[in-house]
Structures are given as structure tokens and as C-alpha cells.
Amino acid sequence: MAQIESADVVVVGTGVVGCLIAEQLLDAGHSVLMLEAGPRVERWQIVEKYRNLPPITTTNLDAAYPPTRWAPFLDSTSPLTAVDYLQLEGPNARAYRQDYVRYAGGSTWHWAGICWRLTPEDMRLKSLYGVGRDWAFDYATLEPYYTRVEEALGVCGPSDPGLQWPPIRSKPYPMGRLPFGPGEQKFTDAAARLGLKNLPAAQARNSGVAYDGRPPCCGNNSCIPICPIGAKYDAASSLPRIEAKGGKILVNAVVYRVETGAANQVQAVHYFDPDKQSHRVTGKLFVIACNGIETPKLLLMSADTRNPRGVANSSDQVGRNMMDQPKLVAEATLAEPAWTGVGPVQGSSIMQTSQGDFRAEHAGALFRFNNMARSRLGAIQALKTGLVGKALDAEIRRLSACTAELTIEHELLPDPNNRLTLSDKKDALGIPKPNIYYDVGAYVRKSAEIYSTPLVKQLAHEMGATDVRVTTEFTNSDHIMGGLIMGANPADSVVDVDCRAHDHPNLFLPGGGAMTTAGCGNSTLTMAALALKAADAMTAQLTHA
Amino acid sequence: MRARLIHGIAAFFVAWLALTALPALAAPDPLVGEGEYLAKAGDCTACHTAPGGKAFAGGLAIASPVGTIYASNITPSKTAGIGLYTRDQFAAALRKGIRRDGANLYPAMPYTAYAMFSDHDIDALYAYFMKGVPPVDMAPPPTRLPFPMNIRLSMTAWNLIFFRHRSFQADPAQSAAWNRGRYLVDGAAHCSTCHTPRGFLMEERSGLAFAGGQVGAWYAPNITSDKTRGIGSWSKPVLIGYLQGGVAPGARAAGTMGEAVEHSFQYLTPADLDAIATYIETVPPAGKAEASDRFSQGQAGSKLALIRGLSSTETNDATRGAMLFQGNCGACHAALGQGGKDGYFPALFHNSTTGAANSNLVATILYGVNRTTAKGQAFMPGFGGALTDPNQLSNHDIALIATYVRAQYGAGGPAVTDQDVATVRQGGPSSPLVLVARIGLGLGAVAAAIMIFIILKRRRSR
Numbered sequence A: 001m002a003q004i005e006s007a008d009v010v011v012v013g014t015g016v017v018g019c020l021i022a023e024q025l026l027d028a029g030h031s032v033l034m035l036e037a038g039p040r041v042e043r044w045q046i047v048e049k050y051r052n053l054p055p056i057t058t059t060n061l062d063a064a065y066p067p068t069r070w071a072p073f074l075d076s077t078s079p080l081t082a083v084d085y086l087q088l089e090g091p092n093a094r095a096y097r098q099d100y101v102r103y104a105g106g107s108t109w110h111w112a113g114i115c116w117r118l119t120p121e122d123m124r125l126k127s128l129y130g131v132g133r134d135w136a137f138d139y140a141t142l143e144p145y146y147t148r149v150e151e152a153l154g155v156c157g158p159s160d161p162g163l164q165w166p167p168i169r170s171k172p173y174p175m176g177r178l179p180f181g182p183g184e185q186k187f188t189d190a191a192a193r194l195g196l197k198n199l200p201a202a203q204a205r206n207s208g209v210a211y212d213g214r215p216p217c218c219g220n221n222s223c224i225p226i227c228p229i230g231a232k233y234d235a236a237s238s239l240p241r242i243e244a245k246g247g248k249i250l251v252n253a254v255v256y257r258v259e260t261g262a263a264n265q266v267q268a269v270h271y272f273d274p275d276k277q278s279h280r281v282t283g284k285l286f287v288i289a290c291n292g293i294e295t296p297k298l299l300l301m302s303a304d305t306r307n308p309r310g311v312a313n314s315s316d317q318v319g320r321n322m323m324d325q326p327k328l329v330a331e332a333t334l335a336e337p338a339w340t341g342v343g344p345v346q347g348s349s350i351m352q353t354s355q356g357d358f359r360a361e362h363a364g365a366l367f368r369f370n371n372m373a374r375s376r377l378g379a380i381q382a383l384k385t386g387l388v389g390k391a392l393d394a395e396i397r398r399l400s401a402c403t404a405e406l407t408i409e410h411e412l413l414p415d416p417n418n419r420l421t422l423s424d425k426k427d428a429l430g431i432p433k434p435n436i437y438y439d440v441g442a443y444v445r446k447s448a449e450i451y452s453t454p455l456v457k458q459l460a461h462e463m464g465a466t467d468v469r470v471t472t473e474f475t476n477s478d479h480i481m482g483g484l485i486m487g488a489n490p491a492d493s494v495v496d497v498d499c500r501a502h503d504h505p506n507l508f509l510p511g512g513g514a515m516t517t518a519g520c521g522n523s524t525l526t527m528a529a530l531a532l533k534a535a536d537a538m539t540a541q542l543t544h545a
Numbered sequence B: 001m002r003a004r005l006i007h008g009i010a011a012f013f014v015a016w017l018a019l020t021a022l023p024a025l026a027a028p029d030p031l032v033g034e035g036e037y038l039a040k041a042g043d044c045t046a047c048h049t050a051p052g053g054k055a056f057a058g059g060l061a062i063a064s065p066v067g068t069i070y071a072s073n074i075t076p077s078k079t080a081g082i083g084l085y086t087r088d089q090f091a092a093a094l095r096k097g098i099r100r101d102g103a104n105l106y107p108a109m110p111y112t113a114y115a116m117f118s119d120h121d122i123d124a125l126y127a128y129f130m131k132g133v134p135p136v137d138m139a140p141p142p143t144r145l146p147f148p149m150n151i152r153l154s155m156t157a158w159n160l161i162f163f164r165h166r167s168f169q170a171d172p173a174q175s176a177a178w179n180r181g182r183y184l185v186d187g188a189a190h191c192s193t194c195h196t197p198r199g200f201l202m203e204e205r206s207g208l209a210f211a212g213g214q215v216g217a218w219y220a221p222n223i224t225s226d227k228t229r230g231i232g233s234w235s236k237p238v239l240i241g242y243l244q245g246g247v248a249p250g251a252r253a254a255g256t257m258g259e260a261v262e263h264s265f266q267y268l269t270p271a272d273l274d275a276i277a278t279y280i281e282t283v284p285p286a287g288k289a290e291a292s293d294r295f296s297q298g299q300a301g302s303k304l305a306l307i308r309g310l311s312s313t314e315t316n317d318a319t320r321g322a323m324l325f326q327g328n329c330g331a332c333h334a335a336l337g338q339g340g341k342d343g344y345f346p347a348l349f350h351n352s353t354t355g356a357a358n359s360n361l362v363a364t365i366l367y368g369v370n371r372t373t374a375k376g377q378a379f380m381p382g383f384g385g386a387l388t389d390p391n392q393l394s395n396h397d398i399a400l401i402a403t404y405v406r407a408q409y410g411a412g413g414p415a416v417t418d419q420d421v422a423t424v425r426q427g428g429p430s431s432p433l434v435l436v437a438r439i440g441l442g443l444g445a446v447a448a449a450i451m452i453f454i455i456l457k458r459r460r461s462r
Helices: A015-028 A042-052 A055-059 A106-110 A123-129 A140-151 A184-191 A235-244 A293-300 A375-383 A387-402 A441-462 A524-544 B002-026 B030-041 B044-048 B087-096 B119-132 B155-162 B176-190 B236-245 B255-263 B272-278 B317-328 B360-365 B395-409 B418-424 B435-445 B445-461
Strands: A004-012 A031-036 A087-089 A198-200 A249-252 A256-258 A266-272 A277-289 A328-336 A349-350 A363-368 A404-409 A420-426 A433-436 A465-470 B061-064 B067-070 B213-215 B217-219 B369-373 B376-380
Touching: A004 A015, A004 A249, A004 A524, A015 A031, A015 A140, A015 A235, A015 A524, A031 A235, A042 B317, A055 A375, A087 B255, A140 A524, A184 A198, A184 A349, A184 A363, A184 A404, A184 A441, A256 A293, A256 B369, A256 B435, A266 B236, A277 A293, A277 A524, A293 A420, A293 A433, A328 A441, A349 B360, A363 A441, A375 A387, A387 A404, A404 A441, A441 A465, A465 B376, B030 B044, B030 B119, B030 B176, B044 B255, B087 B119, B217 B255, B217 B360, B236 B255, B236 B272, B236 B445, B255 B369, B360 B395, B360 B418, B395 B418
Parallel strands: A004 A031, A004 A277, A031 A249, A087 A433
Antiparallel strands: A198 A349, A256 A266, A266 A277, A328 A404, A328 A465, A349 A363, A363 A404, A420 A433, B061 B067, B213 B217, B369 B376
């Protein structure tokens, strides 16, 4: 067992959370070493991989990111590979097939770039509606971090407070909003006729101008699985800057153990290289930034005599309260073309439907027009009809233009029974695979039944749908939250208000796992805001020490 | 009566106060405004303002073939800037390249061009830099060129050989616009500083005015009136449009020219731009003969059929070049290199950057384009010229892309080598001058004196 590296701050994970923390601590003058389980690839390689996929595979949005043998993750290439890594059980097992990437740069490689904030109400579910939990701090505490993240990522958004979500902001967005494509405009108009406001999404995407050396969006409409020009923020784009500032990035280093010392401080992490040679890395502060699945897995694996239930787990809450936004989808056939696909794959949502006193009874929901170009889906569908020649062309055109997909994402409450544990099954390095029990619960099911499904049908019809099919099986939104829940009380939460483990003074577990509640919006901005809050605490801690 | 008198006296005092106080506040020295315009025409900010730094506070590192020169602080700071310069000392710096302490400036400061400045314009520039620029008390790092260039006295000899201190003499046979154009082109705008090739001792080579020269990583091409080698095919409105917005058919301003458009030319009056174009149109053809012009090479096309279905590990250099192009360039410049419909992304064929065999294609890939004018921002990311660029390509991969692009869309010719890219990445070719000068010194002062004697003699016999 060779000890090869040491740094003031050891960051496990090179996604948005790890990179924001690494850069801030480097700026403060501390040495930083980042460990990444997966490989480092160049943007053009992913772009070309994606373009070279057989058409049918391109509907699997992670197909351009094949997992390595040593850093597996969910691979939806085939039904068989899809169930190989994540071991899922419970009434809604299918709905926790979370797509994430174990590559340098992490899952922002293939995120949509959407940057919703939580609302003040989203953070006070228990006191306002008697459900879920309250956060340990309020929106006003989080707001300055939201603003800083928007500047760090380069978020564009509307300057009109009437179009902002929520319109409680200390600074304008760094860039103005992107315009709607024709499909999103039709959806916005339809919503308005029903008294609903479809808001332009705040998004980490350059609108009209360059930001941080990245060009303005030119509408390639392939944000998922990759922005070919880097107009959308992804953490991979910050890796060269981190290195230029003196940070070290070690890839293909699969951390499998967090080692504690006599005072229960963390004193090292251990990683396997692809040949399963073990290495030990020491430091002053440790950050595990592998989000809500890989981080709890690593903590549970690291159980020792001082921490028999796993590192940071005296509360028994590590791996519990797993959250996402359970998704339903409406497929609509339209009388008139919607011209989906102009601009980014997502650009707006109806957010007001996530709020209301009904939250005492059932979940709120977000409604979104999916702006991913439908030519590929139209072509696959048209080929199944057996048509040929001009008739096939015409059918491809019709299906591409005159169909639409509306998405519903529901708010899920933190429930300790939705739980990640270590499976008996092992990966290629002998590391246990994650096992997750998942039930969306009555709160979400009731919403789908009496609230969200009826409303999405209304929206589709208002858009001119001649036929609407709404799915009934919930699917994943890929917004992994919970697993390391934050709270003031060490008895029922894993981390404190700075994402510091209650049990270990020098261990930080920032990101989606720490989120106390989920809201209906995409989770990245809140994950990143928590990262910066943790980074402030870490800087203070190192200065104090 | 008495009360009226007192009112009258009070009114007089108010009026007197207003008269004495107002000129200083409301009617600033008109020379300051003139000087500000001339400072823009001279593009002083290009060198004397560091990126993100305070205006004219210096500090920009200028990579020269003989080493890095740091631009000086030219704010009126008395400690770090030029606040202690008298008008005549200021004039000597601009027109003779002599500092207040008597030391010589390096000709990175284009005093050989600024020598043209009229006395009146010197007065205006002095007024602007003393009264119109806020002082910044921050000294930039000192310039330390390698021996023997660090001996500024060597510049005295250089000036003796190459510097002809000429004031501007109008040519009565030419129009007023032509004369104004020549005053600006050869003076403030110092076009020849970049566009005229430099000789062994960094002097502008005579007989090759505006025939094209290397400026660090970038190549300032031939802008003589020759229709093939130069820009003789451009009409006056095309040249004026290029100076204002950096865009002409088949040409985009990037690198140092992009900066000149952004910081200088876009602010010039239509009359001055017309004057510049009037004069440039008459610059006699010069430079190496070319078989074809750089604006009309190549055509749309792709090698997609060769690479679809391959993985990036299955490529050879030829297919890898095509794949690198599609993966890095194709999303904006389009699969056939045809660019975008609105012209924001230029086509790669009929494009002077790909249509000539100089360093600009590699420089554009490494450093990108970032040019902001009244018409908006034109931006292309760099691919590794800066360590912080989001995408970092190796010298080899950039060489493959450049070779592919030039063959597919441009001038063709020999493959771009890894070494070509390395040279541009280090800021352009370095001069053998330092080494040669050291050897020269080793041989002794006598040899050097003989060399100078011979050069002087040659110059006189021309």
C-alpha cells in the first residue's frame, strides 16, 4: 500500500460540486488534490462518439459515455446492462434508474443546464404544510450562494421579475434570457390561456455572448448528451483552469475507503487504480463530492470500529431519504406543427404549480415542454409503419413536427424508508454495488391522480392535441437528492448547515445528498450553492487551524 | 437704493464666482478631447492596458522575438506613470523613443511611426494623458531582455542605422484625404509596425512596405494594392467596413488586428476611415509573388464518409484530422465548412485565414477570436493557447486539424507540423538575434564596429 499523495484539501469527485470547491480553495491559497474514479476524455471524443452511434442507440442519452470496467454506472444501452449496476427494489424501482457519469467532469457533461432555485416555501414544508422536513436555514441564507453560483456557472435568465423564479434575488442574472423556440412559445401561449405562466428557465448556458472562455449557444440542440461547443457550463470545462491554478487531478482513482483516526477525524482516503493496486491519500480536509448515490455508498463501505454503521452515520441516516422528482410524460399528437428543437433541449417550465396549500395533501409538480428535436424519434416511429419512399419522408416530417412531449416532475418528500444500502453483488474491483429501495409514496401518487395528470391533458389539448397519452409508470428525472440529509440535529441528520459531517469535523459531504427537501425544479443550482457554502466553511476552518 | 446696491454687489460676486469656477468644470480643455481621439487612433491601449487592468496602467506582457517586454504605465501618476514628464519630454518619448531619464525605448513602442505626429497633435495627446486619464500608482514589472538587448544603449546604434526622424510633409500633388490618410496610416495607426516585414535587427525592411509581416503568433498579411498579393480587390467601402467591424468578404479580423478594430479603428470618424482607405488604395504592390489570392481558395466539402462509424481510437492521422475537425469545429462552422447562414460563423473556404500558408490558421485555433465592436461580439474559443481554455488540444491534434482544414477548404500545401504549432504556441518564432549578438560580442567590439560600418555604408549607397 503506497502513499503517494497529500494535500491541504482532498476532493473526491470532479463534478460541479467538487470543481467549485477545488477552485475556491485554490484561490484561497490551499493545495488541492482531486480524485476521479473514471477516465478523462476530450469533448470532441464524446461528440464524435455520439454522432457515430447507430440511430436507435441515440435515444439512450448516456450511450456516448460507456462506463469503464473499474468505475461502473447505470448503462442503458440494453435492458440487460440497465439493471447490472444499480440494484433497485420497491414499488417504484424503475423510477430510480438514475443516469449519472463517472467521468472527469461528472454528470454536468450531459445535464440540460437548468438552474431553478428553491423557493422559501420549498425549504419550510414541515412548518407550512405539516409534511417532510424544514431546512436548518432559510432562503435568505441560501440566496447569496445562489447568486455566486449563477456567476460561477454563467447562468442566463430573465431580467423581468415577473418571469423570474422565485423573484427574490439580490443581483440580476449574469446574462439575459434565451428566446423561446416556436414549440415552447406555443406551449407558453397555451398555458397562458389556462391562466398559467410558462417561465423562461434560468440556465447555465451562454446567451448571445461568451462567458469564461466559452462561446454563446448556437442551438445545436444536443445539450443532452453533450454540448459540442461548451456553451452550456459543464464542470469538465473548469478542469484546465483548476490545473492552471495548481490543482492536481488524478483520474481512474476509485476511492473505496474513508479512514478515520483516534479523534474520529478523517485522516486518509484509499483508492484502487484500474489494476486494483491500493493507494493512500492524506490531507487536512476531505470532501466527498460524488452526489447522493456514490457518496453514501462509500461512507457505508468505510465502516470501522469507531463507526460501525459506516463513516458519518451515527444517526443511521446515511443512505436514507433518497429523493428525485418522479416523472410522468405526456405524448401528444398535434394538429399543427410545433417545430420542436429550436434552441436548447429544455428552456422553460410552469413553476407556479409546484406551490400551494394543497401541499399539505399532495405533491406539487412542474410542467415542461420538452424541446429536444423529434426528428430522430419521428424517423424511428415512421420506419415501423412499413412506409417507403415519399410516403415515408412525409410521415417522418409529420411525426417530427406534429408531435410533442410534455413532462411532469413531482415533488417527493424525504422518507427514511427510501434507502440506499450495500448490495451483496460486487463490481469488477470487488466494491459492493448500491442497492436502493424506492417508493414514490401516496403523496406523489395522489398528485398524479387528481392534479398533475388532468392538468397536463388540459395543457396538451390547449396546444391543439388530437391525441394525448400520459404514462402511468413513474420514471427518473436524474436529480439525485437525499442520502446525506442536512439538519441541525445530529441525531436525525448526517451533515450540518455547512455540509460538514456531524460525526467528523474535517469531512464535508456537499451536493444533492445534503438537500433536506427536493422541490420540483432541477437540483444542480442548489447542490452547487451548498458547495460554495461548504467551501466558505472550509476556508475558514483552514485559516483558523 | 442701498439694498439694491448690496443685491447688485452680491449678484456681481455670484456672477464672478460662476465665471471663474465654471470654465474649469464645464468647459474642459478642448485639446483633451482631441487627444483622446488621437490616443484611440494610435491604439495606445492595445499595449498599455493589460487585460482586465486599469486604463493605460501598463503591465501587458508583449512577447517579442528577443524576449518579453512589459508595457509601461502611461497614466499621469507621478510615481508609476508619466506624471513628471514635461510636454517636451513627452514629445521626445513619442517621436524619438527617448524616456524622461534619457534612456532609449525599445521599438516595440512605435516611435518610428509616431515621429509623424504634428506639434499640435503632440499637445493634444499630452493634454489628454495629463488631464483626461486617471492616475494609477501601480508600477508594472520591469522589462528584462536577455543580454545584450538589456543594454538600452544598443538602441542608440539601432536608431542611428534605422530610424529616420521624419516629420509629416504633405504631398501637394495628392488630395487632402490622401494626405490625411497617409498621416494616420504612417503615423498614429502605425500600420507598418505590423504589416511591414522586419529584418534581422527588427527593422522594417525597406522596399517591402505593407508586404506582410509576422507579429508574434499572428501574421499581418500583405495590404498593398496588389490584386493577388494584397487587398487591391477590395473596394473602399469594403476596407472601411472591415476597419469598423472586422468583417470583409473572405476576411475576419482576429488577434492583433481584431484588437486594432476593437480598440481603435471602430472609433475613427467616417472621414478619417475614408482617408485611410484612400491612402491604402495607393500603396504600391510589393512582396513575394503569389499564384492566387488568399480570399478565393477552396470549396465546401467533407470527409464524413471516411469517419462515420469509426471510434476515435481507430483513426490514422488522415481520418483523425477529419474527425477532430467534425468534433471540434463542425458544430459551428458546419459539416461542410460552409459556416452559418447569418455569417456569424464564417465559411472556411473563400477565407483568408485558410487561404494563405501563414501562422493565422494555427493561431486562430489556439487563441480563438474575441472581437467586440458596435456590431456586437464575435467569439470563437481558443483550443489551448491559454492554459485556462476549456478545451485543450495537443500540438499534434491542432496540426492535424490545420492540415485537414487547409487541404479541404484552403490553400493546400505542405502539412502543418507539430513544430509549427509549438512555435505559434510559444508566441511566434524567436529571433536568432540574441544568440548572434552574443557571439558577435564574443568576437569583440572590432567585429561589431565593422558590421555597423558595413551596414551604414550599404544604407548610404542605396
